[in-house]
Amino acid sequence: MDKVTYLFSWLNNQVLKMTWLSDLVRLLVEKVFRLPVNEKLGGSIHFFIYDTIKIFILLSVLIFLISYIQSYFPPEKTKKILGGIKGIKGNILGALLGTVTPFCSCSSIPIFIGFTSAGLPLGVTFSFLISSPLVDLASFLILMSFFGFKIALAYVIVGLILAVIGGTIIDKLKMEKYVEGYVLEIKNTDLEVEEMTRKERINFSKGQIRDIVKRVWIYILIGVGIGATIHNWIPQDAIEKVIGSNNPFSVILAAVVGIPMYADIFGTIPIAEALFGKGVGIGTVLSFMMAVTALSLPSMVMLSKVVKPKLLVLFITVVSIGIIIIGYLFNAFSYILI
Template sequence: MFTLLADLITYRWLSLNPGAHLTEALHFFIEDTTKIFFLLTVIIFFVSIVRSFFTPERTRRFLRNKRLIIGHILAAALGVVTPFCSCSACPLFIGFVESGIPLGVTFSFLISSPMVNEVALVLLFGLFGWKVAALYLFSGFAVAIVAGIVIGRLNMERYVADYVWQIRMGEAAVPEMTWHDRFEYAKGYVKDILRRIWPYVLGGIAVGAFVHGYVPENFLLRYAGPGNPFAVPIAVLIGVPLYSNAAGVIPVVQALMSKGLPLGTTLAFMMAVTALSFPEAMILSQVLKKELLAVFFGITAVAIIIVGYLFNFVMG
């Protein structure tokens, strides 16, 4: 359906020549824009219904006083189904720590929430199949758990901003919602999310269309192909300065893989973009001292690089 629409606009209405760089880029842009926004609208609506059962307060209660390893697993799992945006990182971090949740467990949630995005998971499934989607889910989940455990064992609570320990939020009541309330919440959430992410989605699609139509395959393979032993860390270093949510980076990932970029390198790039970014660092710097912030970025980046090399080895 989406391909037919792109064919209609590109070849019939605009009468562009098939095979030309501009034609291929525009066709890619139209097809992916319609496909991704359709999927986003449908998926966000149903996911937001699930999210309505997991308010921040209920999440804190659920994680509190769990055994450490179970806490990491539950925190990472909750991060998957409760994809709080980066602007929510500070209040959620404060609430989790203040509620007595161990610091490492909190980081497992903080890592998995932006990294393993359920919207991106379904988009990957639709674009690349269940194997790639499963690899994305498993690797992101593992990174969140392992990084959280490592950070927890470093005992770096002293590097959390002092004011965090002084806050006493108390036990806020968890409001009950009817199904009508949940549907209204879902409708409003779809509008709010699309309003905030559409520039990033279009920007990602535009970059992907440019890569698909104009960037030679040899250029990508030369710097990040299977013959470059440093391709994975290079992909991570390039991904960190970029800022996009998981849905916005999917089109870029699709274009890179179509050019022959290895799966592990592509996943490492995607995870770096979604889980590590300068805007996120700026937000978290209000809560974490520079030592803990550096450890968080360093451990997560190393874990992502390991995942990239592992999947390149397995899939190679």
């Protein structure tokens, strides 16, 4: 048992948290730049270099693995899987399939259009739309490297629950008439799904790494930069006054602040890490992350071209309320997770 515990601890520290990388960056900052990492400037440079390299390493490896899995679930096959299942089972399956698509919310909307035009239940497609940018294997492992296993697992579970409940509510309210007409008129041709060879799957996965990193790198750098600033330059008492535990509206404020931003989960994690390190409640931090990834303003603009205002408002309302409830619950029961 001791050997298993030691192995798990070693994997967590050296593979996920990359303490070896932190030590190397510390040497770089202190020996080459001659800046103490326990001071503001040196600490900021260490935070920026270490987090940036760490995220890009984890992101590249995880996108490759997830994309390899995703190659077994092309849209045509996914439509067939989802098409025969309705009700709560369909919502659960839609949410789970969202976890193998490493996309931001804007990239999920074209798939959402394809599913809707193919006649899949609207609630199922919305469960997919919520979970796709919010939850995947990459986010779980990267969250675990920053916050630990309990918080990462809890985040994935509540993300899936939110996706299932949100899709179920939309399904029960029969909102199909609020989908723009052109979406339903798109002709769908059932193409024969061609099996990919192993080499083709590897090439597909490499291509996904290039495409996704090219799309998100700037947001990662911005997120790490903001995180480094919060971590080393903004006083803890100033942060606590705004979104600390003493502010009963901290969760709502974090969610509202997150919505106008455009980033995926990889760009928000460094900011979340810095806020958490400054004593901000884990529920407040997760509410911010969920709002950024699931309700970013650009993705809502795109979605407004697909659904009518009443359905768009319902979607935003359901997801927002869910995120806020999750935030307060996490803050209330944080002693279990931390």
